[in-house]
Each structure stands twice: as structure tokens, then as C-alpha cells.
Amino acid sequence: MNRTIFKRRWFRISVIAVLALAAVLAPLELVPYANYQLTMIAVMGVAILGVNIITGYTGQISLGQSAFLGLGAYVTAYGVTEGWPVPLVFLLAAVIPGAVGLLIALPAVRLKGASIAMVTISLPIIADPLAKRLTDITGGSAGITVQWMSAPEWTGLADDQWRYYIVGAIALVFFVLAWNLTRGRIGRAFAIVRDNEAVATSMGISSYKYKVLAFTIASAYGGVAGFLYLAAVQYMSPATLSFIVGINLLAAMIIGGSASIIGSLFGGVFYVFIPVVAGQIDPSHTPIVYGAALLLILFLAPGGVVTLPRVLRRLMGRRTGRQQQPGGGDDQATESSAGKVTS
Amino acid sequence: MDSIFLQLVVDGLANGAIYAALALAIVLVHRATGMINFAQGAMAVMSTFLAWSMWQVGLPAPVAILVTIVISMVMGAAVERLVIRRFEQGSEHTAVIVTVGLLVLFTGLAGLFWGYTAVEFPSLFPLGTLNIAGAFVSYQSLGNIAVLLLVVLGLQLLFKKTKLGLALRAVADNPESSSLSGIPVGNLLMVGWGLAAALGALAGALIAPKVFLDPHMLDQVLVYALAAAILGGLNSPLGAVVAAMLIGVVENLAGHYITIIGDDLKIAVPLIAMFIILLVRPQGLFGQKEVVRV
Incomplete structure (x- = not known):
């Protein structure tokens, strides 16, 4: 019974509508710090x-x-300080990191494989001393504070609410763009390049071209996140672009869900809340929770948190399968508990 | 001018020796399991803290380090058996992510047990410096280089002259055929990781007296070591050592003589050099070219 309800189209649409309404109304009710955290989820997402x-x-x-996020944030800080129009600053914050990403890509x-991991890990390691060096633009190790993105009078909103809406709206646009990108022709090409380059080549898909494209887009997303970061935090320092x-x-991406749009949002939730949860005991415990969560996910549900319901259902199914001989009536109960996880 | 140059070269070699020790551990793991262990540095930091604790309770430093090396070997083998084994057959992609997870976890564990305040670590070698043709070399640096040379020699002997080494090479080359000829592949993979962890522990103990010991002590060294291992071709211990020495010297010279680089940006030099060399020779300076059949 339960399952059929979850599969109905109207049910899904109404769930999405309720969530969207909650997302729109939430900042009006929540305290500023909660709004800040929700905003950060969108930024990191x-x-x-x-x-x-x-x-x-x-x-x-x-x-x-993190290097591209940092670049985007510094470009934004510079543009805002110089008094450039915000849309132009936004454009530059996306285009400059994208162009740098393209040149590197x-x-x-x-x-291959580990070598590209090695090259990418080098980027923050070089960017960090570079940011400390360019004191005029970045404020050096102390960082740079920029006061901007305040709520206009006519809205009657507080700054944290206004920033939540702006950041949330921009993030939503980029999530939708990514959704379309990954489900279209380009997304299918990405998947083939990932799964088997030889097959990609044999189908006339240039894996080189698509890898460069993916890297460039990823860098631009990093830059946009940097713009949003500066909007939410109003401050940027080299610590944010560290390796x-x-x-x-x-x-956070792997924990949330590899090759999943909604998984990236879960990744953002993890990124923002793991330090908070770990901080209940001691803030320095964050890395343990991170490392342990990452390894657990790789062991149990390599597809990330988004695949957990599926994995759990499979595990439950296996267990009830074994129990079926003596009891047999267990099925209904496990189904509904698995259903709960899905919702 | 000349004595400065010599001093820079000598200091570079001393730093290079340290990068080389960790690079060797990375090469060992890669030879055994074909993986690049991003957690090698974090594992070494844990080992170094272990040695530090033993030293704190009154064990002489050399004994503490030796005991730690043995314990690290067991722990390294355990990590392979309990965590890595599961991902060896999977993609290289997942393998890298697993070791990145271990890097984060071990750094966190070191912070949990020993805190994030830097502590002092005893040197195995006496204080003081030696004057060689106008350049000053500390006994510590000389000692580090000597230990490193011994390790390289030991590894060469192990791989080329012993049955264990032969078996290790066989497993790295072709696990399936090795298994069919009766070689206990699983055990040898554990040996590979154990040896690497032991080497990492040694590297940590050599580095710690120069910098202070804290959970992030080897983050930068890891990057140098990875660069050296990749430059050296990932499968060649000697190549890794030469590359590490080269990195140490070149970054020192570039940092000093090219003013725009300076001391803060000198880490960019080996990384950019690595990038360029990888593009020209993807197999590294000393590596064998891999031929892939589709």
C-alpha cells in the first residue's frame, strides 16, 4: 500500500510543493543564525x-x-570594493574561474586517474601562498571583509533573510542548469567518458573535449560558489581555499551522492552540519566524523546518502527473505520502514 | 655568492632526503597494490605521535622509534586487510577517494588523541653543524641522508635479492598469475602496506625534529613526496629518491634566485615542474612506459 502512494506522481509533486513552500517561508520564522546556515548549505551545495x-x-x-571557490570570492570582493555593478561582478566571478579552469584543464x-588528482590537489596549495602574497587584493592572511548585499528598504527584510533569498535563488538556477546538463546529450557523453573511454572513442565522442568541458564547468561552479560565499559570509581569507x-x-560530494544532483545538496547539508554536530563534543573532532562518514559510505552505499534507502531496502529484503520460512509476516513492516526513509 | 649557492644546494638535499623517505613509502604501496596512498603522510604522523608518547613516558628515543616502526608495520598491514582490500579490484577513482578518506580520518584521530598543539620531538642525531667547503650541514641532515641511503640500499636488496622481494614484484606485476603459482597474494599485499607504513614511521621520526610535531605536520611534505613519487615514475624507488632530491634543490634555488617566487611560493616550483614533466612523459622521469591494451 505504502509503496504505491510514494510512487504516485501527485504525491511527489505535492511533496516538492510543500518543501518549496517551506524553503520560501523558513527564513521569515527562523533566527538569523539558522538562516545563515541554510544559506551556507546553498553556497556549498x-x-x-x-x-x-x-x-x-x-x-x-x-x-x-576550493581554489576556484577562493578565486570567485576574491574576484567578487575586488569588484564590490571597486564599486562595479553586482551583475557584472557575478559574471566575472563565474567567468574568470571558469577561464582559469579551462587553461588548466x-x-x-x-x-590519468591519480595524476589528475595530484595536479588538482596542487591548485589550493599554490593558491594559498599566492593569496597571502597579493595583499592589495586579498588582504593577505588576515583576509578581507566586504559589506554588501544588504536588504533594500522596500523589502522590509533583514539582511540574513535577503541574502538567503538571493543566494537560494542563484543556487536554484545553477542546480536546475546542472540537472538539464547532466540529463542531456552532454551528460550522456560525460557518463560514457567516465565509464569507458575506449567505448567513448569508438562512438566518436572525444573524451578529451568532454573532460575539458566538465572541468571548465566545475571551475565556473566553484567561482559562483565563491560569489555566493562572499554574499553569505561577507568575509574571505586564504583559510577558505586551503587544500x-x-x-x-x-x-562531502561522495557522502552526499556521486553523480546525483540532489546528492550535492545533501553534500552541502553535510558540509555545513558536520562541524556543528561534531562541535557539540569538540570542534576539533570534525575531521574524524568526515573521515569515518566517508569510509562508511564507501563501504555501505558507494553511491552516497541518496542511495541509502535503496541499500537499506535491499538489506531488509535479504533479511526478511531469510526470516520468511519461520515467520513470513515480516514483509509489511520492513516495507513501511524502508518507505519512511525514502520520504 | 658561491657559498650561498652551496648552502642552498646542501639544504635542498637535506629537505629532499625527507621528501624522499615518504616518497619511498608511496612507491612501495604503488608497487604492491597499484594505488597511490594519499593517507601515507597522515599514517606517518600517527606513528610519530606514538613514538613521541613512548618517549614522553621515558623510553629512549631510538628505542621508541624502533618499537613504533614495528607497530606501524602491523597497523599498515591491518589497514590493507580491513579497508583497502575491499577496494583493490575497483576503479582507481574509488581507490584514491578511499585513501583521501583515510587521510582525513587519521588526521582527525591524531588530533583526537594528541591534540592540535605542536610538540617537540627528539632528534636521533647530535646537535651542531659540520662545515663542508663553506656550507654548514647539521649532523641531523647528514644523519637523515645516511638513513635514507641505507633504506634505499635495503629496499633494492629486498626487491632484487630475496624471495620475498621476488614474490612482491610478482604480485605487483600480475596478481592472478602469482596466485595461480601458489603465491599468497593477500598476505603479500599486507606486507607491502606494512613495509610502507614502517617506512612512513621512519620518515615521520626523521622530519619531526626539524619542524614541530602536530597532526598537519606532513600535509605539505605529502605533496612534495607525491610529486617526487610521480616524477620518479611511481614504480622506481631510486627514481623517487632522485626526484625528491632534485625537488629539494631546485625549489631552494628558485626561491632564492628568482625574486618573484620567494620563500612562500617556492612550493609551486616542483608542482608546476611535475605538471610539465607529466605532460611530456606521463610515465615520469624514470618510469617504464605502460602499454594499455583495449
């Missing part, structure tokens, strides 16, 4: 979505997304 496009969908490991994607952040972004 976009950065993780970028990692997903290159690593999850196209199969090329990127440990360097042109030679880098010729490398630990790059590694954590990849980890």
Missing part, C-alpha cells in the same frame, strides 16, 4: 555540485575545488 560534475559525472578526481585532463577545504568538498 553549488561548490559540491561543481565537484560532482567533474568527479561524479565525468570520473576525473578533483581535489582542488587543456593540458591536465590528458593525465583541506578542497578535500572536504570532495568528501
Whole structure:
């Protein structure tokens, strides 16, 4: 019974409608800090979505997304400080990291597996001292504070609410773009390049071209995330583009769900809330939770949290299968519990 | 001018020796399991902290380090058996991510057990420096280079002259055929990881007196070591050592003589060099070209 309800189209649409309504109304009720956290989920979700496009969908490991996020944030900080119009700043924050990504990808994607991981891990390691050096633009190690993106008078909103809506709307657009991209011709080409390059070649798909494309798009997503980051935090320092952040972004992507759009959003939730949860005991425990969660996911559900319901259902199914001989009436109960996880 | 140059070269070699120790561990793992272990540095940090704890409770430093090396060997084998084994047959993609997960986890564990405040680690070698033709070399650096040379020699002997080494090479080359000829492949993979972890522990103990010991001590060294291992061709211990020494010297010279690079950006030099060399020679400076059949 349960299952059929979950599969109905109207049910899904109404769930989405309720969630969308909640997302729109939430900031009006929540305290500013909660709004800030929700905003950060959207920010990191976009950065993780970028990692997903290159690593999850196209199969090329990127440990360097934090460098592009950092570049986007610094471009934004510079543009805003100079008083450029915000749409132009946004465009530059996406295009400049994208162009840098393209220049790196042109030679880098010729490398295989671990070598490309190695090249991408180098990016934050070089970007970090570079950001500290260029004090005029970046404010050096101390970082740079930019006050902008305040709520206009006519909205009657507080700054945190306004930023939530702006960041959320931009993030939504980029999630929809990624959804379309990965489900179209290009997305299918990405998947073939990831699964078997020889097959891709034999089908006339240039894996080189599509890897460069994926890397460029991923870098631009990193830049957009940097723009959103500066909108949400109003502050940027080299710590945000460190290689630990790059590694954590990849980890969050895998935990959320490789090659899954919604998984990237879950990744953002993880990225924002794992430090909070771990911080209940001691903030320095964050890496343990990260590492343990990542390994657990790889062992139990390599497809990420999004595949957990499926994995659980399979496990339940196997267990009830064994129990069926003595009891047999267990089926209904496990089905509904698996159903709960799905919702 | 000349004495500065010499000093830079000597310091570069001393740093290179440290990168080389960790690079050797990475090469060992790659030879055994065909994986690149991004967690090699984090595992070495755990080992170094273990040695530090033993030293704190009163064990002499050399004994503490030796005991740690043995324990690390067991732990390395355990990591292979319990975690890595599961992913060996999978894609290289997943394998890298697994070791990245281990990197994060081990760094966190080191922080949990020993905290994030840097501590001092005892040196195995006496303080003081030696004056060689105008350049000053600390006994510690000389000691590190000597230990490294011994390790390289030992590894060459192990791989080329012993039955264990032959079996290790066979497994790395072709696990299936090795298994068919009665070689216990699983055990040998554990041996490979155990040896690498032991080597990592040694590397940690050599590095720690120069910098201070904290959970992130080897983050940068790992990058140098990975660059050296990749440049050296990933399968050649000697290649990794030469590449590591080269990296140490070149980055020092570039940092000093090319003002725009300076001390803070010198880490970019080996990484960019690695990138360029990989493009020209994907198999590294000393590696064998891999032929892939479809």
C-alpha cells in the first residue's frame, strides 16, 4: 500500500510543493543564525555540485575545488570594493574561474586517474601562498571583509533573510542548469567518458573535449560558489581555499551522492552540519566524523546518502527473505520502514 | 655568492632526503597494490605521535622509534586487510577517494588523541653543524641522508635479492598469475602496506625534529613526496629518491634566485615542474612506459 502512494506522481509533486513552500517561508520564522546556515548549505551545495560534475559525472578526481571557490570570492570582493555593478561582478566571478579552469584543464585532463588528482590537489596549495602574497587584493592572511548585499528598504527584510533569498535563488538556477546538463546529450557523453573511454572513442565522442568541458564547468561552479560565499559570509581569507577545504568538498560530494544532483545538496547539508554536530563534543573532532562518514559510505552505499534507502531496502529484503520460512509476516513492516526513509 | 649557492644546494638535499623517505613509502604501496596512498603522510604522523608518547613516558628515543616502526608495520598491514582490500579490484577513482578518506580520518584521530598543539620531538642525531667547503650541514641532515641511503640500499636488496622481494614484484606485476603459482597474494599485499607504513614511521621520526610535531605536520611534505613519487615514475624507488632530491634543490634555488617566487611560493616550483614533466612523459622521469591494451 505504502509503496504505491510514494510512487504516485501527485504525491511527489505535492511533496516538492510543500518543501518549496517551506524553503520560501523558513527564513521569515527562523533566527538569523539558522538562516545563515541554510544559506551556507546553498553556497556549498553549488561548490559540491561543481565537484560532482567533474568527479561524479565525468570520473576525473578533483581535489582542488576550493581554489576556484577562493578565486570567485576574491574576484567578487575586488569588484564590490571597486564599486562595479553586482551583475557584472557575478559574471566575472563565474567567468574568470571558469577561464582559469579551462587553461588548466587543456593540458591536465590528458593525465590519468591519480595524476589528475595530484595536479588538482596542487591548485589550493599554490593558491594559498599566492593569496597571502597579493595583499592589495586579498588582504593577505588576515583576509578581507566586504559589506554588501544588504536588504533594500522596500523589502522590509533583514539582511540574513535577503541574502538567503538571493543566494537560494542563484543556487536554484545553477542546480536546475546542472540537472538539464547532466540529463542531456552532454551528460550522456560525460557518463560514457567516465565509464569507458575506449567505448567513448569508438562512438566518436572525444573524451578529451568532454573532460575539458566538465572541468571548465566545475571551475565556473566553484567561482559562483565563491560569489555566493562572499554574499553569505561577507568575509574571505586564504583559510577558505586551503587544500583541506578542497578535500572536504570532495568528501562531502561522495557522502552526499556521486553523480546525483540532489546528492550535492545533501553534500552541502553535510558540509555545513558536520562541524556543528561534531562541535557539540569538540570542534576539533570534525575531521574524524568526515573521515569515518566517508569510509562508511564507501563501504555501505558507494553511491552516497541518496542511495541509502535503496541499500537499506535491499538489506531488509535479504533479511526478511531469510526470516520468511519461520515467520513470513515480516514483509509489511520492513516495507513501511524502508518507505519512511525514502520520504 | 658561491657559498650561498652551496648552502642552498646542501639544504635542498637535506629537505629532499625527507621528501624522499615518504616518497619511498608511496612507491612501495604503488608497487604492491597499484594505488597511490594519499593517507601515507597522515599514517606517518600517527606513528610519530606514538613514538613521541613512548618517549614522553621515558623510553629512549631510538628505542621508541624502533618499537613504533614495528607497530606501524602491523597497523599498515591491518589497514590493507580491513579497508583497502575491499577496494583493490575497483576503479582507481574509488581507490584514491578511499585513501583521501583515510587521510582525513587519521588526521582527525591524531588530533583526537594528541591534540592540535605542536610538540617537540627528539632528534636521533647530535646537535651542531659540520662545515663542508663553506656550507654548514647539521649532523641531523647528514644523519637523515645516511638513513635514507641505507633504506634505499635495503629496499633494492629486498626487491632484487630475496624471495620475498621476488614474490612482491610478482604480485605487483600480475596478481592472478602469482596466485595461480601458489603465491599468497593477500598476505603479500599486507606486507607491502606494512613495509610502507614502517617506512612512513621512519620518515615521520626523521622530519619531526626539524619542524614541530602536530597532526598537519606532513600535509605539505605529502605533496612534495607525491610529486617526487610521480616524477620518479611511481614504480622506481631510486627514481623517487632522485626526484625528491632534485625537488629539494631546485625549489631552494628558485626561491632564492628568482625574486618573484620567494620563500612562500617556492612550493609551486616542483608542482608546476611535475605538471610539465607529466605532460611530456606521463610515465615520469624514470618510469617504464605502460602499454594499455583495449
